[in-house]
Amino acid sequence: LIYVGHFMSSWGDRMWYFAIPLFLMDLDPNSLFLTAAYGLTLSASVLLFAPLVGDWIDRTERLRALVISLVIQNMSVITSATILLLNREFGDNEADYAIAIKISALLLGAIAILASTATQIILQKDWIVVIAAKRTDFLTGLNAMMRRIDLFTKILSPLACGQIMAVATLTGGAIFILCWNTASMFAEYFLLKSVYNRTPALAVKGQSEEDVIEMEELGNGLEDQDEITEKNNHKKEKPVKKKKSVFQKMFGFILVIKDGWKLYMDQVIALAGLGMAFLYLTVLGFGYVTTSYAYNQCFSEFLVGITLASAGFTGIVGTFIFPILSSRFGLVKAGLYSGIFQVLTLIPCIASVFVSGSPFYLLPANQISTNHTIVPTTPLAPTSAFNRTHSLGYSTLPYTSENPSFVEFPPPESFLSMWLLVGGLVAARAGLWSFDLTITQLYQENVVESERGIVNGVQTSLNMLMDLLMYIAVLFLSKPDEFGILVLASSAAVTTGYIFYGVFTFR
Structure with a gap:
């Protein structure tokens, strides 16, 4: 149900x-x-x-x-x-x-x-x-x-x-x-x-913060999870929260937010959550930014749709991999191995910045033509030089000519760069969603029942903060030939996130 x-x-x-x-x-x-x-x-x-x-x-x-x-x-x-x-x-x-x-x-x-x-x-x-x-x-x-x-x-x-x-x-x-x-x-x-x-x-809803979830003996390589739970069990007892009036809540929301962040940082698994948040500081996904870049590089709607479907499929594969890793290596190490896999998928993404077909402005091959010849179009005067074609699933019209503020670019000399980027992104979904499930279960098993709401709320807020920072970076690096900088910065952010998780794992 x-x-x-x-x-x-x-x-x-x-x-x-x-x-x-x-x-x-x-x-x-x-x-x-x-x-x-x-x-x-x-x-x-x-x-x-x-x-x-x-x-x-x-x-x-x-x-x-x-x-x-x-x-x-x-x-x-x-x-x-x-x-x-x-x-x-x-x-x-x-x-x-x-x-x-x-x-x-x-x-x-x-x-x-x-x-x-x-x-x-x-x-x-x-x-x-x-x-x-x-x-x-x-x-x-x-x-x-x-x-x-x-x-x-x-x-x-x-x-x-x-x-x-x-x-x-x-x-x-x-x-x-x-x-x-x-x-x-x-x-x-x-x-x-x-x-x-x-x-x-x-x-029956827990009323006190000392109502910590007790884990049964897990065995089969789950000793690391027992240690985490034991640390939570030995946390210093905190006084029971007093109920606040509606007036206090209306004007004391800033204190609630501050206390929520402090409570979040006091969690044993806060470092793992911080690592998860860094995965939002990236364009290496299938959001508006990367999709727009794919259109700019002359990927057709058909190819974008196939890519999204492929990413969804590998994500579903990740949900089947997670239980296997968890039962064999334990919950914490399942997240570690998922993270290692996703970091490896960054290699083709980074390579895509430097290979043939990349518009990255720092490449010697692109230095000659840094000033693109822009062919303006209007609804009444479409350009005949760049007609849409789908013979190979590629499009030479990434943006619709119905908006004169959009411009058209000729297709790249090679699609090797795009296929490396897309291949890395699709493969990464398996590791990402397996890791996401790890973080979800860590929070479920290690956060006190009476604190689940606010702690998970702070985690969501932290994720969104990283997402906002990513969009701000895109505002400053909005040209297609600057997308390579975003790819490299995103790779660094994802790696940093898994470094945080690695520290959490071996701490």
Whole structure:
């Protein structure tokens, strides 16, 4: 039941994340400013308020917290989709009220992402720990299956939503998302309410910080995990938190955030979490930055789609590798070996900066033509020199000519650089998701029950801080021939993250 509920929630989230940039571009088709503002708003919201969300989860009864999060998350999406749909059908993007629609989209997006973060913490960081009832192997299986569902929906949900929009336009897509989230909200509630009723332990929530999770004898190479748990058991007892009034919470949120960060750093596994955060300080993924770079280097939509699907497949493979590594070498060393594998996949990524076809401006071959000849285009005068072709799955038109601010570049002399980069990124997903599962289970097994919410909230906030720093770096190094610097810096950041984890492992 919890798998079905998580599938429905994840599918809806993935559809909305795919659709919202299209709706925003429909609002402001001549600029990427609104889309960038939306992403920045979401990242800043999680960075600032995730610790508060986690603290609220710790202080709220489990089922009540879940219901509130589900309702807010789905109603935010439903309201936002309704506003954008009505504006598309009956509104005018040039009218004075258009700014209010744009602001509402940003605010509702921020509310939705915070509610989604709360739902993820509740289900993936707390509920499944209680359901596993200290059965480590069972918990490993639960974590792996939840991650497989995430990756499965990440591959198929955008494809399904895109197909609906291709047939029924954005209007049909918005109506489908509205119907899905409305039905999903009620279905998820009844499914997870059944899980709650069938698991009496969920009704009992730890009230004190001394209620540390005791691990059973793990054996089979898990001695390192026992040592971590033993350290947690010998942590100095802290006084029970006093309940704060609503007034104190409203005006004392800064102290809550500060105390949350201090509590996070006091955790035995904080160094491992810090290592995980560094993996967000990278362009070596399949986000907007790398996808845009691939288009710039004349990868067609078809090749980008194949690449994303391949990355999703290797990520799913990683979720099957993780239980095997964990049972054979122990949880901590499973993360170490996953990290070593991902670091090895950085080699082709780094090589891609220096081989034939790389636009990196420091290469001698590119010194002659550092000043690219830009061929401007307009909707009325497309350039005949660079016609789109898909004979080999490549495109010589990385950006649409419907926006005159975008420019076209001739295809590179070789695609060796791109294939090395893509190959490294696809292979890395197996190690990344296996490592992610390691961190998830370390937090589940070593964070006191009464502190799970705020500690995981701080971890999410730290991840988002690194993500913001990455986007800031991209703002300063936004040219395609500077992407090589971002690749090298990202490789250094990923390696640093695993160095932190290595220190944690052997400490």
